[in-house]
Amino acid sequence: MNLKALLGLLLMLAGGLLAGTARADTTCTTTTPVTAAFGNVANAAGSPTVTSTSFTITCNTAALSLLATASVRACIGIGVGTTGVAISPLRRMTNANGDPMSFQLFTNATYSTIWGLTPGTTPGPLVVDLNYSVPLLTGGSGAVTVTIYGRIPASQTLAAGSYTTSFSGADVRLQYAFNEVLLGTATAPAACTTTAGVAGNKTATGGFPFTVTATVLPQCSAYVTTDMDFGSNAGAITGNIDRTSTIGLTCLNRTAYNIALDNGLYANGTVRRMRHTTNSAYFIPYELYRDSTRTQRWGSTANVDRVTGTGTGSAQTLTVYGRAPPTSGAVAAGSYSDQIKVTITY
Secondary structure (H helix, E strand, C coil): CCHHHHHHHHHHHHHHHHHCECCCCEEEEECCCCCEEEEECCCCCCCCEEEEEEEEEEEEECCCCCECEEEEEEEEEECCCCCCCCCCCCEEEECCCCCEEEEEEECCCCCCCECCCCCCCCCCCEEEEEEEECCCCCCEEEEEEEEEEEEECCCCCCCCEEEEEEECHHHEEEEEEEEEECECCCCCCCCCCCCCCCCEEEEEECCCCEEEEEEECCCEEEEEECCCCCCCCCCCCCCCEEEEEEEEEEECCCCEEEEEECCCCCCECCEEEEEECCCCCCEEEEEEECCCCCCCECCCCCCCCCEEEECCCCEEEEEEEEEECCCCCCCCCCCEECCCCEEEEC
């Protein structure tokens, strides 16, 4: 073979090399997002609550040639989550009692495109493209950071508690197709699902697990109390005078509360007393109870004599049972009164 023929053969080989498709392996991985925490969410909030979390997808391709490039089209899919029933129109997270809170995940900061799982469906996954050089010896890589945008709609009727849902396994899926060339710019695959005419196609699950959380704080309001009137009595009190009053409140569903009554303004130790309105030397003893049989005193010691309850989201009324016992002698004529402080803790 002469020199001219050898040069021609080398040129032909070089031309074939430049026109050929590369066959190096490409692998894409993702980092793990931090928790998408909505924080405190108000019942029947007047505006949406939003949050976000980010992670990075990185693709690596083995060394090809000095001027080689790779192009990757990836679909990043998110499913329904551990407590969800559907992706659209709203996802769902729950508290320990199974109470639901609706929310949604989006691919954009304008909250207009729902983030789905499966390519070719609506809503679909996020599609990203990576293009990068793959030099000889070192190989090449490309990376892109993507953000998950979360939003809780306003005006939801919610129960108190900590809400959560998790995305892992098949609920977080990365599927990608890739092309590689030894010279020039690699053409992006038509879709992440493309298998024909590309250098490769892969699917990975569980690569970017994350959790979504929110908290609805306990809340009580709309307090209403009524006075207890023991009525009129002439002379000594010879028998029990029993009367009732009420305490009304409205607490968010699942809100645990307890109600304490102090001993009033004129107690003698733990004995409640009403005082004469014009003569501070005269008193009438009485007591307040949690039960209609008047055997359980209503006081202010936690876990002992307070009244406990759980909110339902609607108004609740509790009865205070009062008793003025018989006196040992005549009672001075006039009006008697006392004032009780009601403390509601939740």
